[in-house]
Amino acid sequence: MDKRERIIKAAIEVFRKQGIEKTKISDIVKAAGIAQGTFYLYFPSKLSLMPAIAEVMVAKTLEIVKDRVSDDAPFPLRMEQLVDAIFEVNEEYHEIQALIYSGLASTEHLKNWETVYAPFYKWVSDGLQQAIDEGVIRNSVNPDRTARLVIGLVESAAEQIYLYDTDKEDEAVIQKNEVKNFLKNALAID
Amino acid sequence: MDKRERIIKAAIEVFRKQGIEKTKISDIVKAAGIAQGTFYLYFPSKLSLMPAIAEVMVAKTLEIVKDRVSDDAPFPLRMEQLVDAIFEVNEEYHEIQALIYSGLASTEHLKNWETVYAPFYKWVSDGLQQAIDEGVIRNSVNPDRTARLVIGLVESAAEQIYLYDTDKEDEAVIQKNEVKNFLKNALAID
Amino acid sequence: MDKRERIIKAAIEVFRKQGIEKTKISDIVKAAGIAQGTFYLYFPSKLSLMPAIAEVMVAKTLEIVKDRVSDDAPFPLRMEQLVDAIFEVNEEYHEIQALIYSGLASTEHLKNWETVYAPFYKWVSDGLQQAIDEGVIRNSVNPDRTARLVIGLVESAAEQIYLYDTDKEDEAVIQKNEVKNFLKNALAID
Amino acid sequence: MDKRERIIKAAIEVFRKQGIEKTKISDIVKAAGIAQGTFYLYFPSKLSLMPAIAEVMVAKTLEIVKDRVSDDAPFPLRMEQLVDAIFEVNEEYHEIQALIYSGLASTEHLKNWETVYAPFYKWVSDGLQQAIDEGVIRNSVNPDRTARLVIGLVESAAEQIYLYDTDKEDEAVIQKNEVKNFLKNALAID
DNA sequence: TATGAATGAGTCTTCATTCAT
């Protein structure tokens, strides 16, 4: 398999288990089954992995979202499915979300944020545009901006729940409902 | 000035400039004008500073929010003022927001997140409760949860704008309006 | 062009720019436009290049010296021309002189010093012998030894001038005159 | 004892034994009896030691020279004593001479050459001036420049002998005589 | 409390060398 990909996969696994700070390059290469020096052929440092990891995670998120949201369902249902999907990803990968955030936050890689999230934003934006065209949400909504708001809202809501490892299914259900109502009203036709 | 406070102030400055990862204890003490060993009389590690920093930042945020939001204005205006205030803080301290997040995210100090943000959540929650009592927003709103959603939404919206240093006042205005509309609808009585 | 030669040429260039210590094999092969592994088909190590480089440099020096010194001029003039020639080479290649020295100095390749410089020593020695025969310099001069002294003297004088990149033509002229006088007297018939 | 000095002393010893290339920082600190990290409090790298070592060596040389050359001897004798002294130092420290040369040759530290050699140049120059004043050498001699020539000549002659470890006392005697004659004539009143 | 030179374990990083193609 492609070495670069193996490094990214291994890094995600190791970061999840022990966090970024405590992870040594040697842990990553061990997990990837490659030599120490090989790492540096693909990445100049541990933090420079973050954009690549973020990309993978966003791709994975988008994949799950696309799978969970039915193309032909009515908009309100699709929105609920979107919320569920984001919560689902966040439950599975909450440590990664946090580390992507903190990893990208490290100044130099910040600039990649937009690029990395772009496909996800685009997908939600398209959905909103379609809903506007169908007249099922208020047409004062700017699809691009609102896509960002929706994703930001739902991810932050999910993070607040899954920040702590403790598995809180009940909590999650309540929070999801609150978000769904919040969203439904936010977009609703007045 | 109190040494502990000097350390926190210095740490905030240095973290802003070079990020958490790249900041050494020696950078902090240099900026604080104290001796290397003195640091350890107040904090056991670099990351243990994060809760203290977060506390300072939340206090500062709350202070500005309280100042900008008029007690006696009608609710929709107060909400707009809240959005403006959060954007204002974020513009000034956007790197800090990111680093608090990533700093607290580092496993051990995660638990403090709730505690640190509590007063801010409380203040917004109280405002929502009052609005419900006055019947100016839908009473299906759960004030505590929604306070978190509102803050999460607005902060993520602000971060998206101020992530990049480039000063984009126009951008900010548009984004703020979008958020205000989004929020107004989200909370509105159906 | 012959690969071996390309390696030597590239090495000279790179060594000049960044010094021996800081030059990696990879820098040399990059400059030579060949593959990493190819280097080892021609040289077992970085330092093993030094004798080859030294040989090239001495050949170049001898070539210039032979060109600048007129066969049929009287001895004092020929000596002046020799000084001029050595300074000329040194001006162009002063970093190389230094690095040959330090490169050869690295233990293993030291033994080649004599071999490499031999033709140059021989040429000067022959010139001195001829001058003795002609009775134009004192006959207490030992041609072989004195050849070494003369070359050592003039090269060290030139190095002192050209050590610093700054182009100091005036300085060089003065220094050359001093050396010429020094030499003239050193060899003169008492 | 002062740590910096201990590092320099230890480095000289270790460099002599195993050469610059083969010497690890860890060898130096072991010999100096200090911790690995302590080295970096005083020097940023192995090569940055070279100017300091050179300084020590020149000081040592000057010390020996001053000791061997009698203040009140006639000039020709003093000059012979100078030659003997330089050969003596070179015999004892020929590896160091070579490594100073190659160490200083490493571009960045080159600029210190003049500074480091200054006291030695000065001392010889003063001696020449005095000899001119006394009328025992030709007054067309420029003391400063000639000091450099003399030192360059004698050191290069000595290096040619002691470059190879093999102890060649006979060789040295002959070479010294040749140099002495060469010098005597070079400076002699015409 | 405060200092800051010293420590050295822990990592990162380099780069000469190999070898399957």
Place this chain on the structure above:
DNA sequence: TATGAATGAAGACTCATTCAT
């Protein structure tokens, strides 16, 4: 011969932490 991706041993270097003052 030639290639260049991969290797991993070897060392450089960092920096949190200590402790004598």
